Amino acid sequence: MPPRQRRSYDQYCAAARALDAVGDRWTLLIVRELLAGPRRYTDLHADLPGVSTDVLASRLKDMEQVGLASRRRLAPPASSYVYELTDRGRELLPVLRALAAWGAPELAERRPTDAVRAHWFALPLLGALGSSSEEGLLEVRLDEGEFHVWVRGGGEVSYGDGPAPGEVDAWVTLDAGTAVAVSRGELSFAEGVRGGRIVVVGEGAVAKVLREG
Template sequence: MPPRSSSPSRTATPPRPARRRSYDQYCAAARALDAVGDRWTLLIVRELLAGPRRYTDLHADLPGVSTDVLASRLKDMERDGLAVRHRLPAPVSAYVYELTPRGHELLPVLTALAEWGVPELTAPRPTDAVRAHWFALPLRRSLERAGWHGIVEVRLDEGEFHLRVGEAAGEPVYGEGAPPPGTAAARLELDAGTCLEIGLGKLSVDDGVREGRIRLKRFTA
């Protein structure tokens, strides 16, 4: 009896990516947490609200995250349509991560979370890292409620940043350092404690200026 012919070779099916942990609940909140509930994910979103960031920049502004975890979270965010990785044109020629429109929709989530967490910021713990731009979201929300609009430069003892108050429409919400020349509507100089009081709604900018706790300069268009 002739030997049975071997079956035709087939292209191997690539393995499916491992399924992420899920709450397996048909609930919008549970589905959202399936995507962004892992540790570090929302803090990566916080950093990417400043615009495109290189991996090394993200790692520097997320003290405590391991390189493996950061890489894993970024891959998860790419897969879930929250972020994209692309190469900047020459002469920079660096790869950066950037939020997608879907990822940018997390801005109100981060804003509400930051506003809720401001009362927890009492005296800094000895192990706490500090970055000036981490004050941006609660300050931005308070300035919006006070009717501010435009780009505001903020100078703290911890550093300098600028933020966009009002409609962001996918634009960077804040950035480190001073804004591009001629773009700021105002500049605030204050300390971190005063900045937190504004974020808590305990102090208005006008009152802070009157009390000598804030130096305010407005720029005419």
């Protein structure tokens, strides 16, 4: 079957070209999920409440077509397929971070219909967690689950879903309300630590910087 003809704004404009690739509903949220690491189709569907199977499949095909994502088969015994971002797709991390910062003021009281996943807080917290010049692997724990953050110094950070896959340099524990307050700029990370709303455990340099601000 030939690839679906994608719609275009037909404007010779960098912003319009970008929206040609990622402007469809759900595409950027799929990018958010894949920034956390390779995901199976079923995992993506589970962590994107509200998306239909047809729309998810269509968006993934579109993302492959424009070079944002690829599909590969895992080695045995798994033998399942996963989707992952290409280098071009991973370049959207600062775009998602900026979008999360812009949208953080809208995180008022959680609505009864709102789904939540722990790793959704990674994007708005990356600035605070990655402010250290020290390198390290952080595991962030909320009631809703865990995600992990690699801090590589100089402001370079990335994140993944679930517990940290290696030797952890610092464990960070907070609740969703505190994560929202930090995201909205109502509470600094250092203030959260001093006030006991954020607990940082670890003996490494990165843990010390997070504790002391």
